[in-house]
Amino acid sequence: MDISGLIELCDKLGCRVTPECSLSEYITFKFGGPCRALISINSAESAKEILKYIKDNGIKYGVLGRGSNILASDEGFDGVILLFGGDFAEIEVNGDLMTCQSGALLAAACVRAQQLGLTGMENLFGIPGTIGGALYMNAGAYGSEMKDIVVSAEYIDDDFNIRSINAEDMDLSYRHSVFSGKNNIITSVTIRLKEGDPDEIKEAMNECMHKRSSKQPLEYPSAGSTFKRPEGSYASLLIEQCGLKGLTCGGAMVSEKHSGFVINKGFATCADVLELCDKVQKIVKEKTGYQLELEPEILK
The missing domain is CATH 3.30.43.10 (Uridine Diphospho-n-acetylenolpyruvylglucosamine Reductase, domain 2)
Structure with a gap:
């Protein structure tokens, strides 16, 4: 090539x-x-x-x-x-509207909003992704999702045109958007926030990060939540009920801190992670009847 x-x-x-x-x-x-x-x-x-x-x-x-x-x-x-x-990470603010180029970190957008006294993103603070990626998968945490704040986006279509799309046409649902699994590439995202008190917003962001650091294995490399939430239950609950905390394959391990995370102990390979996830899926299916679905996408 x-x-x-x-x-x-x-x-x-x-x-x-x-x-x-x-x-x-x-x-x-x-x-x-x-x-x-x-x-x-x-x-x-x-x-x-x-x-x-x-x-x-x-x-x-x-x-x-x-x-x-x-x-x-x-x-x-x-x-x-x-x-x-x-x-490709510029952030522009006009009143209660914030427009971010898709490479802007979601955390950076949260900080900018806090500095300007704009509320609505606090629960998204700490999600380690770009705003384009967050919209692509409708990222969320602690009861908030991108669909709660997004107004519109621009993207490149299959014919290389830059087009706009409104939130109501994005088919936003749990870890899904109209962009999921397609070749269309998000170039910018516009969100609408509300006026708030900067100190209260910062306090809420700090509380959110405290929850994350106390409950999630942020000290280890990972892809965040490894499995999507199955209808009627929670992946972490099912994994814990099956006694799989601490299960390892090579350098990959089901976190002992949060069973919904597969972590890299420092020497994991992609093959280790995939083998471990496959074991978890099989055991959970055998013991509970639930079929867990991987949340991360495989680059291949």
Whole structure:
């Protein structure tokens, strides 16, 4: 796969390119082999041109934000990765509306809102992802979800047009949006917040982080919650009831602190995590009848 022309295009567009980049540096699980090149997107127009070139030339590609809900293969990714990160992370505020480029960290948006006395994002503080990724999967925590605050978004469609979509057309449900499993790429997200007291908002954010740090194994690399919530129960409850806390495969372990998390003890591979998840799924199915579904997506 010749990507020299793509690299030339990226240089022309001012997008940084890192050849043979290890994905372990960009995945919160901290494992994964190399990709052919990692391209840091710097604008929606650049993304549009790069995507058109990629598709016209049959180049395999993947998309990453913070890498917080991704499993990356140990063998790597035989294609290029488009990174929607710090080079595409501007946040603009107009009254109670906040518009974020898709690479903006969700935590950064929460902090900006707090500084401006805008409430509505407190329970999302601490989710380790970008706002584009958060909308893609309708991220949520402690009773709040992106669908509660999103107004609209812009995205690149299959014909490389930048289009707008309103919240009511996004098909937002538990860990799902209209973008899930599709090639359309979110470029910006607009949310609506409410006026509030900055000190009260900060206190709520601190309380949220205290809950996370006291109940979740944040000291270890992971992809956050490993399994989706099955209808009628909770993945962590089922896993704990089956006595699977502390179960290991290689360097991967079901957290003893929160059974809904599979963690990297420091030397886990993607294969370790997938083997462990498969064991958990089989045992939970045999003992409870529930079929757990992986929440992270596999980059392949």
